[in-house]
Amino acid sequence: MVTPLGITTSFYKKKALTLSISALLCLSVNAAVFAAHPNITPQTLHAITVLPDSEKHRIGDRIIQVEDQIKHLLPQLTLAEKVSLVHAAGKFHIPAIERLGIHEMWMSDGPHGVRYEIDRNSWAPAGWTNDYSTYLPPLTAVAASWDKNMASLHGNVLGAEARHRSKDLILGPGVNLARLPLYGRNFEYMGEDPFLAAALVVPTIKAIQANDVGATVKHYALNTQELNRTGVNAKPDERTLREVYLPAFEAAVKQANVHAIMGAYNEFRGTNANQSEHLVKDILKGEWGYQGVLLTDWNVDINTYDAAMNGLDIEMGTDVASFDDYFMAKPLLEMIKAGKVPESVLDDKVARILRVQLSIGMMDKQRLSGQRNTQAHRNDARTIATNGVVLLKNDDQVLPLKAAKLKNVLVLGPNADKRHGFGGGSSEVKALYEISPLDGLKAKLGDKVKVTLMRPASSKFMPIPNDYLTTRHWTGTPSWQINYFNDSAMTNLASESWIADPQFDAKGHTQSIEIKANIKPMESGNHSFSIQADGQVALYINDQPLINTSTAQSAKMLIQSMSLVAGETYAVSLRYQGNKQATLGWETPNSLYNSEQEYLAAAKKADAVIYFGGLSHADDRESIDRPDMILPGQQDEVISKLLQANANTIVMMIGGSAVEMPWANKTKALLWGWYGGMEAGHAYADILFGDANPSGKMPITLPKKLTDTAPIALNDYHAKESLYSEGVFMGYRWFEQQKIAPLFPFGHGLSYSQFNYSDIKLSNNSIKGNDTLTVTVNITNTSKVDGAEVAQLYLHDIKASVPRPLKELKGFEKVWLKAGETKTAQFNLTKRDLSFWDVNTNDWLAEPGEFEVMIGSSVADIRVKKRFSYQR
Ligand code: BGC
Numbered sequence: 006m007v008t009p010l011g012i013t014t015s016f017y018k019k020k021a022l023t024l025s026i027s028a029l030l031c032l033s034v035n036a037a038v039f040a041a042h043p044n045i046t047p048q049t050l051h052a053i054t055v056l057p058d059s060e061k062h063r064i065g066d067r068i069i070q071v072e073d074q075i076k077h078l079l080p081q082l083t084l085a086e087k088v089s090l091v092h093a094a095g096k097f098h099i100p101a102i103e104r105l106g107i108h109e110m111w112m113s114d115g116p117h118g119v120r121y122e123i124d125r126n127s128w129a130p131a132g133w134t135n136d137y138s139t140y141l142p143p144l145t146a147v148a149a150s151w152d153k154n155m156a157s158l159h160g161n162v163l164g165a166e167a168r169h170r171s172k173d174l175i176l177g178p179g180v181n182l183a184r185l186p187l188y189g190r191n192f193e194y195m196g197e198d199p200f201l202a203a204a205l206v207v208p209t210i211k212a213i214q215a216n217d218v219g220a221t222v223k224h225y226a227l228n229t230q231e232l233n234r235t236g237v238n239a240k241p242d243e244r245t246l247r248e249v250y251l252p253a254f255e256a257a258v259k260q261a262n263v264h265a266i267m268g269a270y271n272e273f274r275g276t277n278a279n280q281s282e283h284l285v286k287d288i289l290k291g292e293w294g295y296q297g298v299l300l301t302d303w304n305v306d307i308n309t310y311d312a313a314m315n316g317l318d319i320e321m322g323t324d325v326a327s328f329d330d331y332f333m334a335k336p337l338l339e340m341i342k343a344g345k346v347p348e349s350v351l352d353d354k355v356a357r358i359l360r361v362q363l364s365i366g367m368m369d370k371q372r373l374s375g376q377r378n379t380q381a382h383r384n385d386a387r388t389i390a391t392n393g394v395v396l397l398k399n400d401d402q403v404l405p406l407k408a409a410k411l412k413n414v415l416v417l418g419p420n421a422d423k424r425h426g427f428g429g430g431s432s433e434v435k436a437l438y439e440i441s442p443l444d445g446l447k448a449k450l451g452d453k454v455k456v457t458l459m460r461p462a463s464s465k466f467m468p469i470p471n472d473y474l475t476t477r478h479w480t481g482t483p484s485w486q487i488n489y490f491n492d493s494a495m496t497n498l499a500s501e502s503w504i505a506d507p508q509f510d511a512k513g514h515t516q517s518i519e520i521k522a523n524i525k526p527m528e529s530g531n532h533s534f535s536i537q538a539d540g541q542v543a544l545y546i547n548d549q550p551l552i553n554t555s556t557a558q559s560a561k562m563l564i565q566s567m568s569l570v571a572g573e574t575y576a577v578s579l580r581y582q583g584n585k586q587a588t589l590g591w592e593t594p595n596s597l598y599n600s601e602q603e604y605l606a607a608a609k610k611a612d613a614v615i616y617f618g619g620l621s622h623a624d625d626r627e628s629i630d631r632p633d634m635i636l637p638g639q640q641d642e643v644i645s646k647l648l649q650a651n652a653n654t655i656v657m658m659i660g661g662s663a664v665e666m667p668w669a670n671k672t673k674a675l676l677w678g679w680y681g682g683m684e685a686g687h688a689y690a691d692i693l694f695g696d697a698n699p700s701g702k703m704p705i706t707l708p709k710k711l712t713d714t715a716p717i718a719l720n721d722y723h724a725k726e727s728l729y730s731e732g733v734f735m736g737y738r739w740f741e742q743q744k745i746a747p748l749f750p751f752g753h754g755l756s757y758s759q760f761n762y763s764d765i766k767l768s769n770n771s772i773k774g775n776d777t778l779t780v781t782v783n784i785t786n787t788s789k790v791d792g793a794e795v796a797q798l799y800l801h802d803i804k805a806s807v808p809r810p811l812k813e814l815k816g817f818e819k820v821w822l823k824a825g826e827t828k829t830a831q832f833n834l835t836k837r838d839l840s841f842w843d844v845n846t847n848d849w850l851a852e853p854g855e856f857e858v859m860i861g862s863s864v865a866d867i868r869v870k871k872r873f874s875y876q877r
Pocket of ligand 1: 115
């Protein structure tokens with residue numbers, strides 16, 4: 006028996022467990038059982054029931070004692086000690102109360118790898134050399150796998166590594182939905198569908214928490230844009246909130262007993278989400294019975310009274326001079342002393358903090374110690390990346406490539422040799438290595454095949470690529486700092502920000518602007534700098550003027566050369582006066598870029614041409630949304646030309662959000678690879694060469710153009726407020742309702758195998774009350790290749806009293822089938838699956854009538870369907 010917290014053994018002898026976990030789980034638990042065993046509450050039982058089977062005894066034995074231990078500890082804490090626990094005592098921890106055996110509770114980002122160690126009291130890196138972690142594919146890749154096993158693998162690596170880095174809470178997974186393709190953080194989350202995100206977040210959390218680490222589901226709720234993320238007022242109607250934006254959080258609480266939830270930066274109906282009575286007190290802690298902690302995101306806009314009274318438990322990251330100045334520090338202490346906030350409110354928060362700490366074994370000598378950077382974890386990263394790749398098109402069976410037939414492979418595109426781990430914001434990961442797509446191809450093909458990388462030069466005037474920058478935005482992204490001044494002498498700073506490329510638009514107002522960054526040339530020699538600007542410009546390199554126009558220029562190209570040395574760092578500053586735009590580009594001494602003639606000639610001759618394009622964390626990143634849905638740089642132009650030169654050019658997009666692909670109908674082979682983590686290149690090569698069969702499906706809709714998406718079409722993307730005007734018709738539901746054909750629909754993804762759907766059966770033609778309906782369908786692999794199909798079940802309420810989507814995902818099953826094999830996929834539909842949120846009764850409502858079950862390969866590719874009726 007563990008004797009943590011300085012509790013004497015006699016305490017435990019007296020309170021010895023009255024019921025074993027096995028006995029408890031076998032019992033039909035009713036009020037009498039709870040009365041006979043006061044150390045077991047319905048909440049305790051729930052916490053044990055949702056544990057993975059493998060941990061039911063180990064963690065269950067611990068959890069069964071938790072409520073007694075809280076009762077024992079809480080009265081021993083002084084008021085000041087209790088207040089100290091509800092706010093940060095450093096950048097990423099809350100304090101210890103040594104005399105009672107309460108340890109510091111440490112948190113760490115993030116959702117796809119444990120972040121490098123940050124200084125105890127500042128944002129600076131702590132400078133450790135032993136803080137590398139496995140860089141997993143982000144959650145978009147897990148969502149694209151449509152595979153709960155992948156979610157478990159992901160969570161297990163994260164949990165084990167967090168534990169190995171002595172962390173108590175890992176700040177992930179994130180389940181905000183991809184409503185807007187421009188949203189900078191889509192890559193961190195699980196796609197656009199509430200059912201998919203809910204289904205996958207549960208195994209992720211369970212696997213994290215099985216490692217004695219608390220998962221922290223974020224960001225509660227409605228953090229769906231980075232534009233004014235700390236101020237935008239999210240105002241969805243109640244039905245939209247319940248049906249679309251909350252189910253993943255609800256599942257995290259009810260089905261996985263998540264230990265922590267992080268509030269969102271944004272406001273919800275006029276107050277910060279962390280202190281919203283409706284979101285936190287009524288729904289999270291009221292209706293859902295959440296027993297864990299709600300902690301803030303880092304530096305949110307709250308006030309002491311509302312935060313305290315409405316259920317916030319821990320305040321983190323507030324930007325004030327001293328920890329005592331946190332809203333939930335001295336101000337809270339004073340309010341309690343003045344009787345404005347009851348001490349019982351504080352006690353509840355502390356009880357929750359202790360519950361989490363005790364549940365994850367923070368006072369248990371037998372607590373797991375985790376593992377990190379193991380080969381097994383790398384293998385898992387590769388498996389997840391492979392399972393997340395989506396084959397969007399494969400006309401004429403261009404793929405898989407046959408290695409034996411290749412001598413000469415041409416590789417192009419900005420992501421061919423780019424590494425993505427260190428970027429994107431708080432989710433950045435410091436990995437021991439990262440296999441780029443090019444590395445993966447070379448490893449697969451060995452020495453016998455010539456693999457050539459070319460960097461296409463653009464016919465347009467392009468900004469200096471950010472690959473050369475050493476200046477980084479705090480998100481880890483190479484960026485230019487942009488300063489706006491009130492005066493032409495540039496002494497009076499009005500505002501500052503960051504941009505990915507040295508290109509800006511002064512938007513019609515006369516401005517004095519400086520953009521600056523440090524750049525590191527990759528080769529020595531004469532670099533010719535070019536400025537295309539409408540206005541007066543000056544270019545300084547290491548504070549020496551290279552170009553300086555005393556008068557305004559009109560869109561003129563100004564060029565000056567300078568000799569630069571490879572590997573040296575140069576401070577570059579472009580100063581601009583005017584009200585239009587300016588771009589800074591350059592020509593490097595030659596060999597880095599291939600002319601159009603060169604790369605197109607090479608594309609014609611190559612046995613295979615593979616273009617790795619898409620986004621990077623210069624675009625997909627925390628704190629800034631993308632300005633548009635267009636591929637950055639000259640990608641559209643280069644891909645179109647390559648497809649003309651070689652129609653079999655394979656295009657692989659890497660990114661976390663939709664992009665416009667105007668050339669898509671010309672491609673024969675098109676894939677989507679997300680950011681694949683540290684093993685990305687190996688995973689992509691496995692897919693391209695058929696060592697793995699693609700099995701991913703899009704967890705987001707890929708629209709043809711930005712204006713097709715609801716927030717833009719409805720003019721509902723603003724800094725001030727977001728009305729969620731499309732209501733429950735989010736993502737694919739909008740496209741179906743509006744009859745807009747997307748470029749690729751939600752759920753779409755091909756395989757090297759082909760599948761046939763047959764024999765849909767319902768357990769009943771009619772169900773009533775709380776009956777469950779079982780639906781089965783046979784899936785046959787009709788090809789000669791083993792593979793997997795994700796059968797997706799969509800439901801439609803034929804006649805409802807409220808507008809309901811034409812299809813709503815209510816089940817999915819990834820079925821692995823050998824060539825020629827048939828298996829039966831099974832789905833269970835509950836009353837809740839049939840229901841919508843009824844604003845009249847404030848409850849879920851399944852209306853009697855007919856429903857249609859549709860099962861298919863994507864939302865737009867339904868293969869079999871059947872109807873049933875529901876009665877009250
Ligand atoms: C992000 C969170 C993150 C936190 C701590 C915030 O900026 O929104 O997701 O966990 O920082 O780094």
